[in-house]
Amino acid sequence: MKTGKIVKVSGPLVVAKDMDEANIYDVVKVGEKGLIGEIIEMRGDRASIQVYEETSGLGPGDPVVTTGEPLSVELGPGLMESMFDGIQRPLDAIRAIAGNFLTKGVNVSPLDRKRKWDFVPTAKVGDVVSYGVAIGTVKETTVITQTIMVPKGIEGTITSITAGEYTVEEVIAEVKTEDGIKQITLMQKWPVRRGRPYAEKLNPVEPLVTGQRVIDTFFPVTKGGTACVPGPFGSGKTVVQHQFAKWADAEIVVYIGCGERGNEMTDVLNEFPELKDPKTGESLMKRTVLIANTSNMPVAAREASVYTGITIAEYFRDMGFAVALMADSTSRWAEALREMSGRLEEMPGDEGYPAYLGSRVADFYERSGKVVCVGDDKRIGAITVIGAVSPPGGDLSEPVTQATLRIVKVFWGLDAQLAYRRHFPSINWLDSYSLYMDQLAPWMDENVAQDWTKIRVQAMTILQEEAKLDEIVRLVGVDALSEKDRLKLEVAKSIREDYLQQNAFHEVDTFTSLSKQYKMLKLVLAFHVEGEKALIAGVYLKEILNMKVRDKIARAKYIPETEMSKIDDIYTALSTDIEKLITEGGVVND
């Protein structure tokens, strides 16, 4: 293989000549140390290479050799509990070899080569298999069992398959194909920039339940759907993403961190292993893969990280898992794209982002979805993609937010004002939307409560009317409002404070099941119905608003899931107290 020569180094971009034997998207080794890079543009024999490591010290004349292979990830047992950088180098192993900072050219295998896994075959000799067919399992962690699938390019009859303890490189089965015997190991490779195939895409009709009230009730996302969380600095993007990782009813979590602040990723690396999985009581890492780009890592690795993450997500989807993938923040990824584009001297588009920003964003989100997997047993898997976006100054008209909004179906708009008032999650209920609402309605009405959609619409209507009434109050003062409207404003306040506000750090409040959400919202709305009844019967608004039961309504969020009948008790107390007000005409103080 011919060796190319560097002609130019510009930050993470290296241009090399004599590269005519290489192809675009080949992984190359750059310089004497063999830094890892990827060809992102070919012109004649000149290759433009984005280098995934610090390029200082490289200079013209230094050698470049292609590996002839595209940037790929290793897929197999050992992914769970791992923390990787943007090109799937295990952070622990790198640290162990090179200390806390990444040393250039360190070559560590993504998956542990020594560890043995207990392979249990489900296929047998004589079975005819092809890509995607499940042939066995490996219990990877206490909570996740991987399905071992036939890798791409192997089709034929199994001639040997044996249970036992294997490393990821040892042969677990052999298949007689048209081109002779092929061997299968626990590990397979996949090029990250190409989506893994599926048999059929399905319409996602099931919610990804998150336990976050404002999301599940008003702006739900589906298993297999897409959502984005744009918001300015400090508005709660990272907390939302962490809440998802912890609470969403996905089986697998892939978390891609593109560090915003210097120490933010270090925090994630330290915090994630400490997070308890509420479902199993074990570490959340038992079903999580973490991909971390600290801000001291080169920008190119950030560019690659979202593809590394989504490919790993697809691999678990292909086993039939529901996967949730979080990317925090995709703006950092887009900025990496912009930097590389600038160095390539491409024609800049909006705000310096390349013209292909929109299609890159779309390509990424389109790898989400609920699918029938390739194989012979019609496994169904799903990837939900949730991307945080950090628009500079919170300005949603900027290119990354706009490109994202064109493709995702759910928009959770974080609001600096709400965050400032400590209304968390600071999702603006008037601006946000979920295009899945209609398609989820039947599922919700069937699985949560018949009148789920009805009360959800009622609550949202009150919030929208509040905005209009607020306008009137601003112009002519609250006295201009009827008692009925003033009651409505109180109910809206109760929806906001007693229902939508949810403390991620409170033991009980951090998660609310759908059935508790239903009971809580119903209770808040019951106060409206009962209050109006009392008003009509001649009770003063002040007396209705002073009812002691309102404190209980406000505290319903702290009632544990196991004591939910207490919410029914509040409901009963509310009716009784209103009855008393109407018949006795006095203030109820119990």
Ligand code: ADP
């Ligand atoms: P961003 O990622 O948008 O910069 P963070 O997610 O780091 O913002 O949130 C900033 C701070 O806001 C958090 O440290 C926390 O104090 C507060 N916060 C955000 N969301 C919540 C929540 N749901 N419950 C309680 N506090 C929250």
Ligand code: MG
């Ligand atoms: Mg953040």
